[in-house]
Amino acid sequence: MxxxxxxxxxxxxxxxxxxxxxxxxxxxxxxxxxxxxxxxxxxxxxxxxxxxxxxxxxxxxxxxxxxxxxxxxxxxxxxxxxxxxxxxxxxxxxxxxxxxxxxxxxxxxxxxxxxxxxxxxxxxxxxxxxxxxxxxxxxxxxxxxxxxxxxxxxxxxDENRIGLEKIISASANLFQTHSLENFIQGIVQQLSSLLGGSRNAAYLTCAVAGPHSIANNQKHSLDNLFVFTGQGEYQQAAGKALPTVLSGEHLEACRVALIDKTLVYADEYLVAYCDSNTSCGSLLYLSGLPKRLTDGQKMLVEMFSKNVQIAFDNIMLTKDIEDTQREVIERLSQSTEDSDMGEHYIFRTVKVCRILGKALGLDDIQLNLLISAAPLHNVGNLCSPTRALYKQDTLSREDVQLIERHTAFGYQLLKDSNRPLIKVAAIIAKEHHEYWNGQGYPDGLQGENIHLYSRIVAVAVAYTVLRSDTAQNQAWSVQKTLEYMQARSASQFDPSIIAMLTDNIGKIEDDTLDWVR
Missing domain, CATH: 3.40.50.2300 (Response regulator)
Incomplete structure (x- = not known):
């Protein structure tokens, strides 16, 4: 030694x-x-x-x-x-x-x-x-x-590397999120994780109801900021104005962050400014931090707040476009429906499509395409009468010709679009009267040669029609409707979709408006 x-x-x-x-x-x-x-x-x-x-x-x-x-x-x-x-x-x-x-x-x-x-x-x-x-x-x-x-x-x-990986992962996950509420909750969770956890967090924005401009003289007013979502003690604060949620030093930190467009932090809390092109800006507020931020963590918070606000703005813009698109489609589809079917026909059909689509394992993008395109299945009615579409007895040759004409016209009206939604709507408009056994209209397609969306809409439309009151027919009971459609499984309808209809019938009935007016 x-x-x-x-x-x-x-x-x-x-x-x-x-x-x-x-x-x-x-x-x-x-x-x-x-x-x-x-x-x-x-x-x-x-x-x-x-x-x-x-x-x-x-x-x-x-x-x-x-x-x-x-x-x-x-x-x-x-x-x-x-x-x-x-x-x-x-x-x-x-x-x-x-x-x-x-x-x-x-x-x-x-x-x-x-x-x-x-x-x-x-x-x-x-x-x-x-x-x-x-x-x-x-x-x-x-x-x-x-x-x-x-x-x-x-x-x-290594901590910075892990933080950057979280930023990249969070950005990818958040940009894929179409639900605004899920997106904001994801922001709070990811940022809390990035900083090693926090007891309380809130996302504050003026864009609670959608993107809108703020007058210049109101630009830096805390009264314009509301809690969109939160966790911990702010979990129940959604929709409340910022001054009613925070006070004292923490409220002043929010004011400084909003005016100076910066990150304000102390030993156990932080406020991050999120610059926005569609509003006066948003704030990310966290308290109960486990330790004081390092310089690397401050940099990551600033990067994160910039990226998530871009994603937030894009989601708000996408939501506004989708809402506008949905309203146009609904107004167009309602104008083509027979008034005898009732004002809730489209609503019910879309609901059944949604439940069947989820049961069949469609992802969020596929499901959104289906339920957005389904209301246009009868757009071809713009050029033909609708009386034959809802008949519950044998169709005449004239009825068949009317059906063939409305499916062909609907397809021709929509087929040339490059938009995925309109392309899907064109296929559904053409194929929703095709039969599983090849005996349907207009092209006699059979089995899986019929697009899955068309097969789902065919079942949803048939169920909705049979369960609705019209001037000519009284609504069928659930049991009678199921028996009718089960009898046509593997002939008119895709048997797997009929099975899903049967398995989810309780949810379908619970999730729709009263079937009989």
Missing amino acids: NDELLFADDHEDDSSEYQGTWKILIVDDEPEIHAVTKLALSDFEFQNRNLEFISAFNGEQAREVLLNEQDIAVVLLDVVMETDDAGLKIADFIRNEANNHFIRIILRTGQPGQAPERDVIVNYDINDYKSKTELTAQKLFTVVIAALRSYRDIVAI
Whole structure:
């Protein structure tokens, strides 16, 4: 053992409070080495954190510690212990089996000839190599503080990497979200995760009911901001004006963030400004943060707030376009329907389509196309009478010709569009009277040659017609309607869709308006 290690300066106890510790693992088969190492570093402090020592006296103990302790910063590792290369095996275990590339490995050996420095440095991923005969107390201090700086920087880089991955992942997930409420909830959850968790969070915006302009003299007024969604103590605050939710220092921080368009933070809360092209701007507010933000976290918050506001604005714009599109389609489809079918015919048909589509496993994009296009299934009625479409007895040749004409006209009206929604609507308009057995109209398509959307709409329309009152017919009961349609499974209707109709009949009846007016 090197006597020089025993010479450590004595210091008075430091009464300052440390903000955590750096974990140092000492691996050596000589208890004296453990004792003098702890003595030499007893007054060590780096970035307001002192040292926590963990001891292991052989390779097996070291392996157990390394597997159980995930945040060890430095290992002071003896080379020769139970075997001549025990320390080298531990170094290999750390990098290749435990897959820990953060921990800084300092080899200490009293027998350099057993493990030549050149060979060890080349063949093993270690960070320093010291002979015990040269490692004085001062040199030990120097090598440990250098190792801790490297560890600190590597951990900071990795935290930033993880934060950037979360930003990328969150952006991808949030941009795919079509529900505005789910989108905002996702923002709050992702930002809380990014900062290591928070007790309370809220998204504040003036665009509660949709994008609209704010007069310049009202631009920076907190009265225009409302809680859109929140968690923790703000979970029930949706729709409330900001001044009724926050007060004092926190409300003032929101005002500063809104006026200066910046990030305002304190020890346990932050307010991030989200610039917007469609409103006066939004704020992300979080409180109950587990620790003060690092510079890297501040940068990530600023990046996150910019990206999510772009996504928010796009979703608001998309929502406005979709609402406009849906209203145009509904008005057009209602103008083509026989008034005898009742004002809720389209509503009921779309509801049945939605339930059947979900049961058949359509994703959100497919389902949205289906329920948006379904109201145009009878757009061809613009050029033909509708009396034949809802007859429950045998169709005459004239009836068939009317049906053929309205399906063909609907298809011709819509088929040349490049819009996916209109393309789907054209297919449905043409095919929703085709039969599973090939005996339908207008082209005699059979089985899966009929588009899935057309097969779903055919079932939804038939069920809605049979369950509705008209001037000519009284609405059928659920049981009679199901028996009628089940009898035509695999002939008129796709049997898998009839099975889904049967399995979900309770939900269909619950989710629609009263069938009989």
